[in-house]
Amino acid sequence: MTSNGHTNGNGTLPLALSAEDNDLVLPGQGKLEGMTFASNDQIEAAVSTILTNIGEDPAREGLQRTPYRVAKMYAELTAGYHVDPVALINDAIFSVDYDEMVLVKDIDFYSLCEHHMLPFMGRVHVAYIPNGKVIGLSKIPRIVETYARRLQVQERMTVEIANFINDALHPQGVAVVAEGVHMCSVMRGVKKANAKMVTSAMRGVFRKDARTRAEFMSHIDHD
Incomplete structure (x- = not known):
């Protein structure tokens, strides 16, 4: 009972x-631990465009590195796309x-x-x-x-x-x-x-x- x-x-x-800070994770690897995440120029440009279009200034001090940080964040938050779950459990x-x-x-x-x-x-x-x-x-x-x-x-x-x-x-x-x-x-x-x-x-x-x-x-x- x-x-x-x-x-x-x-x-x-x-x-x-x-x-x-290394290259973006490689497809097919069998774990999330130890991954490092890089920025992406296209994502950085897109974030900068968003900031401009909501009325912000991407060049001001508090936002200068925001596109870079956001691009790295998305690499981390979507890292599951780059993990092979079969390789994750095969041993x-x-x-x-x-x-x-x-x-x-x-x-x-x-x-x-x-x-x-x-x-x-x-x-x-x-x-x-x-x-x-x-x-x-x-x-x-x-x-x-x-x-x-x-x-x-x-x-x-x-x-x-x-x-x-x-x-x-x-x-x-x-x-x-x-x-x-x-x-x-x-x-x-x-x-x-x-x-x-x-x-x-x-x-x-x-x-x-x-x-x-x-x-x-x-x-x-x-x-």
């Missing part, structure tokens, strides 16, 4: 774990005699909304039930980060994370829930600072078996 009164189908506990899949739920929850993420290029951020919870294979603990947050650090919509990001883990491990099931706060609805438009978006993607037994899905949801329930 878990602390909130839920167990796996056979009465055992799940394995629950809580996540705690961290292990055979194991374990067929209960593995849960990594409270994985912090940030991303950019593809509609307004404003940030959205929050937490992702990922669970799977192995089918003879498990993945190294650190790889799941890195998978999340790889798909988050792109221009995204939260719905697609959630599905991409679930599909990748499902294809990589062929588990009995995968569950992903993302909770996000979107600056495009906080700072503009409806201006609802407390609105939170929740998206989910269920595969295998999490989609077919209501008890398994309910157990997963009970573990990530923060209320």
Whole structure:
């Protein structure tokens, strides 16, 4: 029995774990750590044009290096385009005699909304039930980060994370829930600072078996 009164189908506990200047990155590399980010002349020119057209002076002291900084920022925030998720995990899949739920929850993420290029951020919870294979603990947050650090919509990001883990491990099931706060609805438009978006993607037994899905949801329930 878990602390909130839920167990796996056979009465055992799940394995629950809580996540705690060079050239632009090269395509196909297998990690985000250690990347360095360069500016881009075309992005710098575009930012300078934006500053001019909103009535600012790109030459004034506080803005002189803003185009450079913004260009480097976008290289960093979209670095997920340049990471091969297969290379990311290819040395961290292990055979194991374990067929209960593995849960990594409270994985912090940030991303950019593809509609307004404003940030959205929050937490992702990922669970799977192995089918003879498990993945190294650190790889799941890195998978999340790889798909988050792109221009995204939260719905697609959630599905991409679930599909990748499902294809990589062929588990009995995968569950992903993302909770996000979107600056495009906080700072503009409806201006609802407390609105939170929740998206989910269920595969295998999490989609077919209501008890398994309910157990997963009970573990990530923060209320």
